[in-house]
Amino acid sequence: MTSQDHFADGSIRIVEDDVQGRIVTFDSATFVNDFYGDTLASKDVIAAASYSGVLCARMVARHQPRGVIGLDCAIGKDGAGIAGLAFYEALGIPSAAVDVMTAEMGNGNDLYTSGIISRVNDRATSLGLNPGMSAREAASILKAADDLCDDRFADQENRETIYTNAAGRSIVCTDSIAFWRPEDTGRNVLCTAGHTGRSVIDYIVGSGVWGFICSDGGIGKNESGIAALPAADDAGIAGASVSALSARMGDGHSTYYDGVISACNELARSKGVQKGMSAIEAARLLVDN
DSSP, X not given: OOHHHHHHHTSEEEEEEETTEEEEEESOGGGHHHHHTTSOOTTEEEEEEEEOSHHHHHHHHTTOOSEEEEEOTTOOGGXXXXXXXXXXXXXXXXXXXXXXXXXXXXOHHHHHHHOXXXXXXXXXXXXXXXXXXXXXXXXHHHHTSOOOOOOOOOOOOOOEEEEEOTTSOEEEEXXXXXXXXXXXBTTOEEEEEEEOSGGGHHHHHHXXXXXXXXXXXXXXXXXXXXXXXXXXXXXXXXXXXEOTTTSOTTOHHHHHHHOBEEEEOHHXXXXXXXXXXXXXXXXXXXXXX
C-alpha cells in the first residue's frame, strides 16, 4: 500500500500539526518507512500500534523521530515487548509503551486516544513522562522536546529456512510478516514475531503464504492481538498465534523454537493445530497438510 492508501483507510493519521512539529499515528511500525521514505521525522512524534520491541525500534529509529510511543504487548518473554525502549535510549530518543489492555494492537488512533502509558525510558522520564499518563498527553510532551536523534539503522529480515518437505513447501523463520517474499506465496509457512492484529491482514492476504504463525502480543484489548486470524480464514490461509509469554516478540526464531500456540483459525484447526501445542509441531502440521 502507498502512503496515500494508508491515509484513505485511516491507518496513518496526522493528529497534530503546528510550529512545534507533528504527532503521527500508525497502525503498524511497518508503515513508517512507507510514509517517510528517505526523509527524516526529526520534528515528528510517532505513535505506532506495534509492540515496542527492538525490531520495530529499528524500523522507526532510522527516520530519527523526536519521540516514539508503542505498545507493551504484555511485556512478554525476556521483556521483548518493551526491549525497544532501551534501543531508543541508546540513540537519545525518548520513548514510551502503552498498556496493551488499554489500546488495540494495529490501531494507531486507539493507541493515541485511549492508551495509558505503562513503561518509559530514561530520556522520556527526564521530559516528564510517567506510567499512568495518557498517550495523548505523553505525545504532546514529546512534541515539545528538542531534536535528539542522529543515527540511522537499517531493517534486517533475519530469515532462515528451517525445513523443506517433499512437496517443496518450507518452514521459514523471519522477524516480521512484512518481510514475506514472492517465493513464499502458495508455498511456505512463515514463523514471524509481530502480533496478529488487524494491521497485518494486508500482509497475510497479500502474501498468499501457505500458512503462518505470529505472536498474540498478549491478546490485548478486544482480543486485538489475534484479530487477523478470522480474516486469514476468509482468504483461505491457515494461521496461528503463539503466546507472547512463551516466545520473544521481534524474533521469528524464538516464535518457532520457544512458542506455544495460544490461538489458531479454523483452517489451522482442520490441519490438527491446537492451543497448547508447540510452534514446532504446529508449523510441521501446517506445512505438511
